[in-house]
Amino acid sequence: MPLASIPSPSQGVWHLFGVVPLRAYALCIVLGVIVAVVIGERRWRARGGEPGTIVDLAVWAVPFGLVGGRLYHVITDWQLYFGPNAPNEPIEALYVWNGGLGIWGAVALGALGVWFGCRNRGISLSAVADTIAPGIVIAQAIGRWGNYFNQELFGRPTDLPWGLEIDPDRPGTVPGVDTYHPTFLYESLWDLALGLALIWIGRKFALRHGRVFALYLAGYTVGRFWIEGLRVDTAHHILGLRLNQWTSIVVFIGAMIYFWYARNKTNDEPVGATPEPTLGSPDIEGSAADPAHPSDQADTPEDGEGTARDEGPETIASAPGAANSVDPAHPSDQADEPGPADEDAGTHDVLANEPEGTPQSVVVTEPAEDDAPAKESTVPAKDGALQEDVTADAVSGGEKERR
Structure with missing residues (x-):
C-alpha cells in the first residue's frame, strides 16, 4: 500500500426520499452539457450570432x-452484453446510467x-x-x-502518490493490488487544458471554417492515445494496439488533413444575425445624406436648369440658378450649385472650354452698392499666370449673356 493515494467514493448512487435514484455518472454528464452550452452561447454571441442558438x-x-x-460502446464491446459468457444481460446494453x-459515436x-x-436555421455548420x-x-x-464514481476505466497498477484506490471486486483488478493509474483524472486534466488552449488559439489566430474543431479532434486524440494505453479494461486489440x-490515429490524420485543406477557405459563414440598418445606408429606401456632412450629398442640377453646352472656346457667365460648364474629362473642376450666399456675394464668371494648355483666369464682378461703381478683380489661373481680363455684361432679367 503506497503512502499516499486517491480514495474512490463509497457509492455512486443516492436515493432522494429513498425512492428516486440520483446517479453521479448522469449528474456529471448533465453538468458537462450545461457547461458546454454556456460556453458555446457566450462564444456564439461574441461571434455575432443570435442569442439562444x-x-x-x-x-x-x-x-x-x-x-x-x-451505440459505439455496445458495438465495440459487444462481448459484454451478447454471447454465452457475457457478464451482462442483453437488456443492460440500454442501461446508459x-x-x-x-466519445467517437457521441461526436x-x-x-x-x-x-x-x-x-x-440557415446557419453555417463550420x-x-x-x-x-x-x-x-x-x-x-x-x-x-x-467514471471515478463508478470505479471504471482505471489504468495499470501503480505505486505513485496519486494512485487510485479501487475495490478488489471490480472488473479488471489484480489480486493483491490496491492502487491503479487514475486514467479518468489524466484525461480530465488533458481535456481541460485542451479546452483552454482552443479558446486562446481561436482568438490569437482567428481560425475559421471548422479549423478550431479540427484542432479539438487532433488534440483530444493525442491525449487519448497514450491514456488508452494505460487502461486495463477489456478491449479488442489489433496489431498490439487497442481499438x-x-x-485515435485515424481521427488525428483526418483532422490534420482537414485543417490543412481549410486553410485557404474564404467563403462566408452565416451566423443567422441580420445587422440593423443605419442612417444613410443604401439598404434603407429613400435614405438621405447625413445633414452634418453636406459634402456627401450629390450636386445634381434640377431638370430644366442651365446645362452647359460645348460651343467652342467661349466665356460663360454663370447666373444664379444656372449650372456651371464642366469639362467631362475633368469632373473635379465642377463647382457646387450656387446657393443664396452666392447670390448675395455676386456673380462668378467662369472660363469654359478653353483650348488645352491655355491658362485660365476668372474675373469676379461684385454688384454696386449705393450707386458706387462695380468692382472687378482678376483671379489667377492654377499655374500662376494671368490671362486677359474678361468682363461680364450686367445680368439683366435673370438671364445670362455669353461673349
Whole structure:
C-alpha cells in the first residue's frame, strides 16, 4: 500500500426520499452539457450570432450524442452484453446510467444532430463547430468524473502518490493490488487544458471554417492515445494496439488533413444575425445624406436648369440658378450649385472650354452698392499666370449673356 493515494467514493448512487435514484455518472454528464452550452452561447454571441442558438442546437445534439455514444460502446464491446459468457444481460446494453459512452459515436451522431439544426436555421455548420469545440472538450473533462464514481476505466497498477484506490471486486483488478493509474483524472486534466488552449488559439489566430474543431479532434486524440494505453479494461486489440488507439490515429490524420485543406477557405459563414440598418445606408429606401456632412450629398442640377453646352472656346457667365460648364474629362473642376450666399456675394464668371494648355483666369464682378461703381478683380489661373481680363455684361432679367 503506497503512502499516499486517491480514495474512490463509497457509492455512486443516492436515493432522494429513498425512492428516486440520483446517479453521479448522469449528474456529471448533465453538468458537462450545461457547461458546454454556456460556453458555446457566450462564444456564439461574441461571434455575432443570435442569442439562444446554441441552446436550440443542443436539443438536437444531446439526444443524438447519447444514442451515438451508447451505440459505439455496445458495438465495440459487444462481448459484454451478447454471447454465452457475457457478464451482462442483453437488456443492460440500454442501461446508459451504468456507464459506457463512446466519445467517437457521441461526436459523430451529435454532429449529425447539429447539422439538422443548422440546416433548419440557415446557419453555417463550420461556424457552429468552431464555436462549441472548446465547450465540448471541457464537458468531457467534467464527464470523466462519472467514471471515478463508478470505479471504471482505471489504468495499470501503480505505486505513485496519486494512485487510485479501487475495490478488489471490480472488473479488471489484480489480486493483491490496491492502487491503479487514475486514467479518468489524466484525461480530465488533458481535456481541460485542451479546452483552454482552443479558446486562446481561436482568438490569437482567428481560425475559421471548422479549423478550431479540427484542432479539438487532433488534440483530444493525442491525449487519448497514450491514456488508452494505460487502461486495463477489456478491449479488442489489433496489431498490439487497442481499438480506441487505432481510432485515435485515424481521427488525428483526418483532422490534420482537414485543417490543412481549410486553410485557404474564404467563403462566408452565416451566423443567422441580420445587422440593423443605419442612417444613410443604401439598404434603407429613400435614405438621405447625413445633414452634418453636406459634402456627401450629390450636386445634381434640377431638370430644366442651365446645362452647359460645348460651343467652342467661349466665356460663360454663370447666373444664379444656372449650372456651371464642366469639362467631362475633368469632373473635379465642377463647382457646387450656387446657393443664396452666392447670390448675395455676386456673380462668378467662369472660363469654359478653353483650348488645352491655355491658362485660365476668372474675373469676379461684385454688384454696386449705393450707386458706387462695380468692382472687378482678376483671379489667377492654377499655374500662376494671368490671362486677359474678361468682363461680364450686367445680368439683366435673370438671364445670362455669353461673349
